[in-house]
Amino acid sequence: MIHASLKELAAALAAKSISSVELTRLYLDRIARLNPGLNAFITVDEEKSLAAARAADARIVAGQAGPLTGIPIAQKDIFCAAGWRTTCGSKMLENFVSPYDATVIVKLEQEAGMVSLGKVNMDEFAMGSSNETSWFGPVQNPWDRTRVPGGSSGGSAAAVAAALAPVATGTDTGGSIRQPAALCNLTGLKPTYGVVSRYGMIAFASSLDQAGPMARSAEDCALMLSAMAGFDEKDSTSLERPAEDYSRCLGQPLKGLKIGLPKEFFGEGCGAEVMAAVQAAIEEYQRLGAEMVEVSLPNSHLSVPAYYVIAPAEASSNLSRFDGVRYGYRAPEYSDLNDMYAKTRAQGFGAEVKRRILIGTYVLSHGYYDAYYLQAQRIRRLIANDFVEAFKECDVILGPTSPSTAFRQGEKAADPVQMYLSDIYTIAVNLAGLPGMSLPCGFDSQGLPIGMQLIGNYFDEARLLNVAHGYQQATDWHRRTPAGLE
């Protein structure tokens, strides 16, 4: 039961072979037993979860259940959820209980009837690639407790990989869904920018942030995205598009599909074992009838530099709201208003968040704006244009998600530049605003999961999901689970 697909769980709930309360209890017990060794959850509230499960059971009995009603979910602690502590992994929000719900929470819980198991750990304000910047401590990778689960959605990834939840939400600004999915053997999708509402999702870099599902399969991701996506008037960047059934293409044959292989993703810089697994996946796709096309993303080497101007610039503006006045932490002692701001922010933010605020403040300051911020925005255009050209030659783009498998806790913590380079293949997708996925494609010699990345054209999530699904029908990498967590 704990490794069942969302469809199987829905069928069991519909057949009343299990109730939502029983299912929720099963996961809450696993969390109580296994979370202390993983630190995936920041906040659990059994009473609240069981109350939601009882409401879901009532809906099922009344014949008003949707495809996700009664299924438990772990929510990344970046989503405001009414009555739940919402910390964003920061001391700044350690005691913040949200007075309102994010749209993603409304859609998944109130509308679809999913049951929240609690709020999961993350890098502080989603800034990190290892989940080591969380105020609530690092998360352990279920495949190897000495290694990181990736980040920033590291708690989401560890929770699903360890079967503490059947599915989780994540957010992705530079790879924060895809990289932890790769490092924990999950399937994760970052949708086209503007498809999922950002209302109530604590902002990091507003022009890049996008929420998406982290699950065990493309089929589960498709079900989740259908419930998460949709126009929201409360988010000024939400796109006015008709609702979609993202499962509609699942099962279509892949014969004739043109897969673009960007030569820049297959050169130096990627680990040999990762590359070998990705090459094997390419051969599997060829067996399924897909055709490989070499494409080029000539400016992709500029994506990390441009991102580390744009994302910190937006973050420095967004995080100016944390000033100790209306919510969050306030320093206990200060002499005047300016001193209160400076001490509150010095004490409330961790080192990586402060570092990014400083970068952002600098690149937006007088005399540097044109050289850094405007230049980065011009390069962003060049990167996006590369994808437009590439998609004239192919339907989807394939490559590695991360240059390495899960690294050791502490290995990159002291060197921000090395940490930033772990997102080298994922960042360009956010800059362009395209949909991207990571899915399991093998293991290295130490038994650590390897992920491949699939990138689609704008609004092509349904096809992207089918391309992933086709591979998952032919392989079983995504079904493998870590040992010792029964």
Added chain:
Amino acid sequence: MSLTLPEVKRIAHLARIEISEAEAEASRDQLNGIFSLIEAMQAVDAAGVEPMAHAQDVCQRLREDRVTHLDPQGSLRDQFQAVAPETEAGLYLVPKVIE
């Protein structure tokens, strides 16, 4: 480029983050490492390229300026102020700024 210690302190002041001498020195070295990564961007001649601020070329959507929640009892205000560090009579308290 390379940031100096006074520049790091000035940026920290602009960002309203208190920074000690030792933190400023450590930050300077780390920030310079990050800026050397960012420098790769400066070699690109992108003159004439339209800066891209956003993933989609769409106009900012406007909405009607209307009240969405009526709160005659002030209970919503209480709810929102419950998470504030210090309030009194419905007001947020901060240190005195005008003598």
